[in-house]
Amino acid sequence: MANIEDYIPIVGQPIIDDLKLLADRLQGKVIQHINSTAVGGGVAEILHRMVPLLRELGVDTRWDLIKGGEYFFEVTKKFHNALHGRQADITQRDFDIFMETSKKNIDEVNIYGDIIFVHDPQPIALIKKKKDNKWIWRCHIDVSEPNQKVWGFLKNFIVQYNASVFSAPSFSQKLPIRQFLISPSIDPLSDKNRELPQDVIDSVLKKYNIHTDKPIITQISRFDRLKDPLGVIEAYSQVKRYIDCQLILVGGTAADDPEGMSVLEEVKEKAASDPDIHILLLPHSDIEVNALQRVSTVMIQKSLKEGFGLTVAEALWKAKPIVASNVGGIPLQIKHKYSGLLCHSVEGAAFAIKQLLNSPQYAKKLGENGKEHIKNNFLLTRHIRDYMLLFLSLSHSEDLVYL
Amino acid sequence: MPKLIRAKEPFRFYTRLHLSELTGLRVTNLSQLLKAIKEVPGSCIYHHTHRFLQQHQYLSPEPPNDFAFWVSDVLGEDELGEKLASIDTIQFATIRSLREKIAATIEEYLRGNALAKLKFARQGEELHFIKSISFVLPTNYVVYDLKEFRDTVKNITIDSIYFHIFEARLRLEKKDNDFSYWISTSLGNKELADEISKLDPYTYTLESLRQVLIRIIDKRLQD
Numbered sequence: 001m002a003n004i005e006d007y008i009p010i011v012g013q014p015i016i017d018d019l020k021l022l023a024d025r026l027q028g029k030v031i032q033h034i035n036s037t038a039v040g041g042g043v044a045e046i047l048h049r050m051v052p053l054l055r056e057l058g059v060d061t062r063w064d065l066i067k068g069g070e071y072f073f074e075v076t077k078k079f080h081n082a083l084h085g086r087q088a089d090i091t092q093r094d095f096d097i098f099m100e101t102s103k104k105n106i107d108e109v110n111i112y113g114d115i116i117f118v119h120d121p122q123p124i125a126l127i128k129k130k131k132d133n134k135w136i137w138r139c140h141i142d143v144s145e146p147n148q149k150v151w152g153f154l155k156n157f158i159v160q161y162n163a164s165v166f167s168a169p170s171f172s173q174k175l176p177i178r179q180f181l182i183s184p185s186i187d188p189l190s191d192k193n194r195e196l197p198q199d200v201i202d203s204v205l206k207k208y209n210i211h212t213d214k215p216i217i218t219q220i221s222r223f224d225r226l227k228d229p230l231g232v233i234e235a236y237s238q239v240k241r242y243i244d245c246q247l248i249l250v251g252g253t254a255a256d257d258p259e260g261m262s263v264l265e266e267v268k269e270k271a272a273s274d275p276d277i278h279i280l281l282l283p284h285s286d287i288e289v290n291a292l293q294r295v296s297t298v299m300i301q302k303s304l305k306e307g308f309g310l311t312v313a314e315a316l317w318k319a320k321p322i323v324a325s326n327v328g329g330i331p332l333q334i335k336h337k338y339s340g341l342l343c344h345s346v347e348g349a350a351f352a353i354k355q356l357l358n359s360p361q362y363a364k365k366l367g368e369n370g371k372e373h374i375k376n377n378f379l380l381t382r383h384i385r386d387y388m389l390l391f392l393s394l395s396h397s398e399d400l401v402y403l
Numbered sequence: 404m405p406k407l408i409r410a411k412e413p414f415r416f417y418t419r420l421h422l423s424e425l426t427g428l429r430v431t432n433l434s435q436l437l438k439a440i441k442e443v444p445g446s447c448i449y450h451h452t453h454r455f456l457q458q459h460q461y462l463s464p465e466p467p468n469d470f471a472f473w474v475s476d477v478l479g480e481d482e483l484g485e486k487l488a489s490i491d492t493i494q495f496a497t498i499r500s501l502r503e504k505i506a507a508t509i510e511e512y513l514r515g516n517a518l519a520k521l522k523f524a525r526q527g528e529e530l531h532f533i534k535s536i537s538f539v540l541p542t543n544y545v546v547y548d549l550k551e552f553r554d555t556v557k558n559i560t561i562d563s564i565y566f567h568i569f570e571a572r573l574r575l576e577k578k579d580n581d582f583s584y585w586i587s588t589s590l591g592n593k594e595l596a597d598e599i600s601k602l603d604p605y606t607y608t609l610e611s612l613r614q615v616l617i618r619i620i621d622k623r624l625q626d
Contacts, residue, residue, distance in 0.1 A: 012558075012560070013558070014542075014558060014559055014560040014563070015560055017542065017543070017560075018418055018420065018542075018560060018562065021418070021540055021542065022420070022538075022540075025540075144527070166425060169425060169531035169533060170429075170527065170529070170531060172425035172426070172427050172429075172531060173427060174427045175427065178424060179424065179425040179426075179427065180422060180423065180424055180425065181423035181424070181425050181533060182422075182423075326527075327527075376457075385420060386422060389420055389421075389422040389536075389538055390422060392538065393422060393536060399444065399445075399446040399534060399535070399536055399537065400446075400536075400537050400539070400574065400575075401536065401537065401538045401539065402539050402540075403538055403539065403540040
């Protein structure tokens with residue numbers, strides 16, 4: 001695991017100095033993160049990197065999990081889809097299941113922090129344990145057009161928090177509590193993002209029998225309908241009529257996502273007859289994902305909804321040209337025609353992919369711009385800084401704060 | 404190299420780190436934009452006229468403010484977008500006066516282009532108003548002469564340069580940027596102070612602004 005000093009060659013000494021200055025001002029505070037899973041998905045991934053670094057900076061940071069059974073996670077997955085604006089048949093029984101598990105967690109989870117940082121809807125009801133400490137609710141989901149039944153249910157809890165955090169401006173809702181905009185981040189030194197020796201990349205290609213004789217289009221995402229893997233295959237098919245290329249769909253599954261396997265089956269069925277479509281289930285094989293991104297000619301992220309879309313930042317960090325949907329946090333990462341191409345449809349995605357495959361110099365420039373943008377705005381060090389500022393803001397209501 | 408003058412008072416570099424606070428306020432057309440610009444907190448106006456400087460350091464030229472970008476890119480009102488983009492921010496000493504200029508520019512445009520009021524942003528392309536919450540804190544960098552100053556400018560964060568050049572002048576309503584003030588009052592080098600004051604920092608990327616400052620100071624050190 002990297003130390004904070006290891007980031008100096010990437011972001012520079014003064015950035016790390018600023019982090020230390022902020023950490024000094026949080027001495028004596030205990031920060032307690034709470035979420036629902038220790039593995040899989042963006043939240044766990046970020047916490048795995050961030051918690052040790054905050055501790056190293058001297059901020060007493062801890063991480064606890066709630067517990068939940070199969071029914072609970074089926075309900076929270078339904079909530080997740082509904083908050084993303086998808087049709088979802090939410091019944092009173094679902095709310096009852098959610099509350100039954102929440103009550104158990106309220107009884108069992110030990111709350112000891114000065115600042116309690118709750119991630120996503122699963123642990124949201126823990127706010128019932130609020131005393132004189134400060135509580136933050138961090139929403140990682142695209143709630144720009146939420147199902148009102150679910151949002152209304154959750155809002156009863158949200159309004160009891162001291163502050164909330166969203167990943168994109170469009171997710172902001174009318175709330176009586178403060179709302180902060182903090183984008184997630186990638187860790188440039190993690191296995192998923194660090195530089196890889198060529199022999200490692202070659203061994204991954206060999207393992208999955210992938211040849212680089214044809215351009216490679218890749219989407220890295222959980223097998224989830226909101227990531228539109230079937231739309232990706234359709235876009236690839238449209239490109240393939242003109243350019244001989246191959247498609248890699250790489251996905252894992254998260255412990256709190258029971259829907260993943262059925263989506264994977266649908267994807268396999270649609271791709272069945274094409275030997276140039278590689279479907280790889282790589283749960284938690286970060287180095288392999290890294291290698292596959294690095295050998296790709298064009299990356300794609302054709303999500304229908306997206307909380308933030310960290311895979312976009314990962315691709316751009318590797319200076320890859322990318323085609324991505326104009327949803328959620330993606331437009332924060334891609335400025336159309338400067339650092340990637342945004343699309344709104346299967347046809348638009350196919351057209352953009354063709355453009356990039358046929359204009360390698362243009363594609364290269366987009367990738368280079370994208371890497372610089374990620375370096376300035378979406379690396380873990382910026383994220384750690386924002387979280388420390390967030391903790392400090394809980395004791396300041398003014399717009400200009402002298403520390 | 405001439406003998407270095409030791410400052411009467413040292414210069415301590417500060418850094419300014421910002422956190423974005425969402426307001427929940429979104430607008431979809433020019434009338435709503437105008438109303439919001441008149442009513443939102445000054446920290447919102449500051450955010451939307453300075454965000455690009457920090458987030459898109461590698462893109463130059465960039466639209467210098469979100470209002471110009473949104474009006475052109477989303478509403479398709481290129482002429483108004485250009486007028487907003489070309490507001491000479493450096494000429495305004497306060498957020499209040501900058502706000503008034505932006506509002507007056509939109510009002511004037513609407514008087515001559517009534518149909519522009521009928522254009523609406525598509526769903527998902529509304530302008531969301533955001534506030535900048537600034538945290539100002541002293542760094543450990545303290546300098547006593549021009550050479551130390553130059554060496555620190557070389558290595559300090561972009562955030563620190565940003566604070567002393569942009570935020571000190573406009574948001575803290577000081578008459579000049581902090582660098583010029585110190586060079587003039589503590590080093591007594593009015594000529595160099597004036598040269599830095601005359602820069603229009605809004606036309607540089609932050610990294611190129613750093614390089615320009617270093618070049619100007621280097622030249623003075625060699626004179």
